[in-house]
Amino acid sequence: MNIDKKITDDLVANDVSFVTTVPCKQLAGVIEEIDQRDEIFHIPSNKEDEGMGLCAGAFMGGKRSAIIMQNTAIGVTINTLATLTQYYRMPLPMIISYRGELREPVACQVEMAVHTKALLNQMNIPTYHFHWQKDVEEFDNILKYTFMCNKPVAILTDANFWGGYGDQ
Amino acid sequence: MIRSEILKEIAPIIRDHLVVCNIGLPSQELHMIDDQPTNFYMLGTMGLSSSIGFGLALSQPKPVISIDGDGSVLTNLGTLPTIANNATGNYTLLIIDNGSYGSTGDQPTYAGKKTNLTDVARACGCDTVIEVQDKDLGPVLQSAIDSDEMTIIVCKCDSGNIKLPVITMDPVVIKHRFMEAVKA
Numbered sequence: 201m202n203i204d205k206k207i208t209d210d211l212v213a214n215d216v217s218f219v220t221t222v223p224c225k226q227l228a229g230v231i232e233e234i235d236q237r238d239e240i241f242h243i244p245s246n247k248e249d250e251g252m253g254l255c256a257g258a259f260m261g262g263k264r265s266a267i268i269m270q271n272t273a274i275g276v277t278i279n280t281l282a283t284l285t286q287y288y289r290m291p292l293p294m295i296i297s298y299r300g301e302l303r304e305p306v307a308c309q310v311e312m313a314v315h316t317k318a319l320l321n322q323m324n325i326p327t328y329h330f331h332w333q334k335d336v337e338e339f340d341n342i343l344k345y346t347f348m349c350n351k352p353v354a355i356l357t358d359a360n361f362w363g364g365y366g367d368q
Numbered sequence: 369m370i371r372s373e374i375l376k377e378i379a380p381i382i383r384d385h386l387v388v389c390n391i392g393l394p395s396q397e398l399h400m401i402d403d404q405p406t407n408f409y410m411l412g413t414m415g416l417s418s419s420i421g422f423g424l425a426l427s428q429p430k431p432v433i434s435i436d437g438d439g440s441v442l443t444n445l446g447t448l449p450t451i452a453n454n455a456t457g458n459y460t461l462l463i464i465d466n467g468s469y470g471s472t473g474d475q476p477t478y479a480g481k482k483t484n485l486t487d488v489a490r491a492c493g494c495d496t497v498i499e500v501q502d503k504d505l506g507p508v509l510q511s512a513i514d515s516d517e518m519t520i521i522v523c524k525c526d527s528g529n530i531k532l533p534v535i536t537m538d539p540v541v542i543k544h545r546f547m548e549a550v551k552a
Binding site: 218245252280288 | 444454547
């Protein structure tokens with residue numbers, strides 16, 4: 201299964217047509233796939249809170265939006281999630297590379313990984329963790345759930361899900 | 369002129385357009401001067417007026433005006449390259465540059481010192497950047513809205529605030545009302 205294609209297909213099937221991204225090595229494939237799709241307007245952001253602002257605007261303009269980012273961004277976006285996305289009740293699927301988990305080569309990434317689920321839990325953000333490739337089968341349901349309940353929803357995708365880091 | 373005087377002057381120009389208004393006093397002032405369903409008031413999240421307005425402009429064809437401040441643009445400086453590189457003609461970013469953080473007690477911003485936001489916007493790649501003095505804003509803003517070119521306006525003015533109440537409208541009501549106006 202090509203998980204980059206599966207994630208992108210599910211976004212398109214759920215009418216997500218506006219996607220902003222802040223890159224991560226693990227996410228390079230899915231970002232490239234999204235960039236190539238005519239059905240999706242892809243706009244890279246310089247920072248994740250900026251991206252959530254773009255998504256909020258796109259949503260109010262009638263487009264379903266999503267953000268793709270690293271889990272380090274949770275540290276950047278708590279205020280935006282609380283006072284924009286949640287306060288105004290806007291749906292936002294957050295496809296997050298879960299750095300600092302099993303098969304992570306960079307020690308510093310673990311420092312935010314240990315806070316990631318606790319922060320999302322504190323924010324009452326529904327959170328799903330993709331560890332095995334088959335977990336992606338849930339993605340379509342998660343998107344439907346997000347747009348049903350008008351909340352930000354986190355999908356944490358770890359290194360094992362993406363197939364590790366090769367020789368690193 | 370101070371910001372509230374500017375907003376009073378441009379209210380008839382922006383009344384029929386989609387407006388995303390900056391957090392704090394700017395939203396409170398606009399709400400008091402000319403509350404419209406086409407106004408999206410930010411109640412939190414300093415810095416994102418330009419991003420919210422830009423996302424909106426990219427997603428539907430009506431003109432959109434983001435009312436921002438120098439302090440808020442400095443908070444979210446990464447917004448300018450994003451706007452420059454994805455330009456859309458229905459978007460106008462109005463930066464009311466009074467050189468201070470008005471809502472928090474008029475502490476000076478760097479835009480009131482050595483940093484020139486007009487130059488910053490140009491350096492970020494924005495093609496049409498107009499610096500204007502407060503009293504001359506009206507016609508510049510009108511032609512920016514009318515034109516097919518995305519425009520960044522840096523409006524230089526005095527710092528200063530008026531006393532006024534907070535917005536008590538529920539955020540979900542603000543959003544719903546605004547989204548209905550977008551669709552209308």
